[in-house]
Amino acid sequence: MTAIAFAVAGCRPHNTPATHAPLEFKGETTIAPQDNVRIGVRTDVSEVTISSESDLIAKEAKSGTLERWPAKSRHFTVSKGILRIGEKAVSGSWRLSPADAGATITVGNYFYRGTIIIKPTGDGKLTVINECDIDDYLKGVLPREAVPTWHEEALKAQAVASRTYLASHLARHTEHGYDLCSDVHCQVYGGATKEHPRCNAAVDATKGQILIFDGKPIGAFFSANCGGFTEGIQVVWGTPDRPYLRSRRCTWGTEARWYEWRLTTNNTEMMNALRAKGLVKGNELRSISVTKKGPSGRAATMAVLTDAGTFTMLGNDFRIALHPEKIRSTLFTKIAKLQGGYLFTGRGWGHGVGMCQWGAKGQAEQGKEYREILAYYYQETNLAIWSRQ
Numbered sequence: 001m002t003a004i005a006f007a008v009a010g011c012r013p014h015n016t017p018a019t020h021a022p023l024e025f026k027g028e029t030t031i032a033p034q035d036n037v038r039i040g041v042r043t044d045v046s047e048v049t050i051s052s053e054s055d056l057i058a059k060e061a062k063s064g065t066l067e068r069w070p071a072k073s074r075h076f077t078v079s080k081g082i083l084r085i086g087e088k089a090v091s092g093s094w095r096l097s098p099a100d101a102g103a104t105i106t107v108g109n110y111f112y113r114g115t116i117i118i119k120p121t122g123d124g125k126l127t128v129i130n131e132c133d134i135d136d137y138l139k140g141v142l143p144r145e146a147v148p149t150w151h152e153e154a155l156k157a158q159a160v161a162s163r164t165y166l167a168s169h170l171a172r173h174t175e176h177g178y179d180l181c182s183d184v185h186c187q188v189y190g191g192a193t194k195e196h197p198r199c200n201a202a203v204d205a206t207k208g209q210i211l212i213f214d215g216k217p218i219g220a221f222f223s224a225n226c227g228g229f230t231e232g233i234q235v236v237w238g239t240p241d242r243p244y245l246r247s248r249r250c251t252w253g254t255e256a257r258w259y260e261w262r263l264t265t266n267n268t269e270m271m272n273a274l275r276a277k278g279l280v281k282g283n284e285l286r287s288i289s290v291t292k293k294g295p296s297g298r299a300a301t302m303a304v305l306t307d308a309g310t311f312t313m314l315g316n317d318f319r320i321a322l323h324p325e326k327i328r329s330t331l332f333t334k335i336a337k338l339q340g341g342y343l344f345t346g347r348g349w350g351h352g353v354g355m356c357q358w359g360a361k362g363q364a365e366q367g368k369e370y371r372e373i374l375a376y377y378y379q380e381t382n383l384a385i386w387s388r389q
Contacts, residue, residue, distance in 0.1 A: 227348020
């Protein structure tokens with residue numbers, strides 16, 4: 001099906017963004033030869049407690065040994081590279097599946113659909129992986145990446161973005177034995193614990209839908225609130241820009257309580273944080289300045305002067321070093337030097353690349369359907385059905 005063209009106009013001098021036609025479908029795309037996805041839900045931990053209301057079918061990975069474990073709580077540790085349940089050595093890596101269809105497995109305080117894999121990772125550590133259906137994974141993501149009470153079209157937009165992110169990042173943690181992790185490094189995933197009927201409905205309503213550019217799934221990045229403008233990836237991460245992730249004006253989301261934020265911090269805290277990330281040397285912080293801005297006004301690069309010299313870094317690296325929940329964005333409106341510290345003020349929360357989640361909420365409330373919302377933030381893309389063969 002031929003895609004409908006849609007507007008990709010740049011920033012406008014007033015508060016009404018350009019009209020954007022909804023995306024249409026453009027065939028199918030085969031991305032991965034799997035129906036399930038593996039998520040690292042506990043990585044390199046010293047112990048974990050696992051339980052289920054159902055008996056568990058346990059299979060040892062190398063030998064193929066099958067056992068039926070009665071339903072109860074089990075405490076796993078690793079000693080000298082060997083997996084143990086309590087004091088009993090069980091060796092190897094184990095796959096645990098509920099004997100009863102539809103039952104879940106509890107890991108710590110979270111419960112999960114599908115299979116749980118437990119494997120030793122060395123140095124007395126173990127990793128727990130949840131292997132589940134892709135839609136079950138997404139149903140565990142949406143309530144953590146969006147607000148379940150938001151408009152259904154915003155939730156659908158998030159469902160497509162999250163599914164697309166999965167499709168384009170499947171190999172991100174292959175060396176660790178799973179596809180994605182369960183925290184903000186990938187997508188926040190809470191298993192079945194946090195599922196919500198409205199989020200589940202959004203996943204079902206957009207089943208299989210992903211965004212593609214040039215026949216491939218896009219890097220469907222998103223952040224909480226763009227503070228008025230989204231940004232391209234070169235400004236944020238220093239990698240080449242992509243046509244579908246250009247800076248756009250976003251006039252929605254101003255009602256978020258941290259749309260405008262401020263932080264006061266001291267020089268010692270900043271020096272310790274920047275040194276810990278290897279961004280600066282020295283002992284005394286003397287000045288901070290933005291040396292280059294992106295189209296959105298975000299700090300592309302920053303210079304930090306210490307007693308050991310001037311150190312230039314990406315604005316986003318500076319933000320991450322000082323903690324992204326304190327420096328909420330690099331869209332600074334002011335950096336003021338104080339006695340022994342600095343006052344930062346800015347707008348928005350997150351890196352600002354791709355879809356603005358509060359912007360999606362605002363557009364949905366103004367009557368935009370999810371394909372129009374996606375067209376606005378992911379320019380020049382098409383919708384396709386993710387066909388797993």
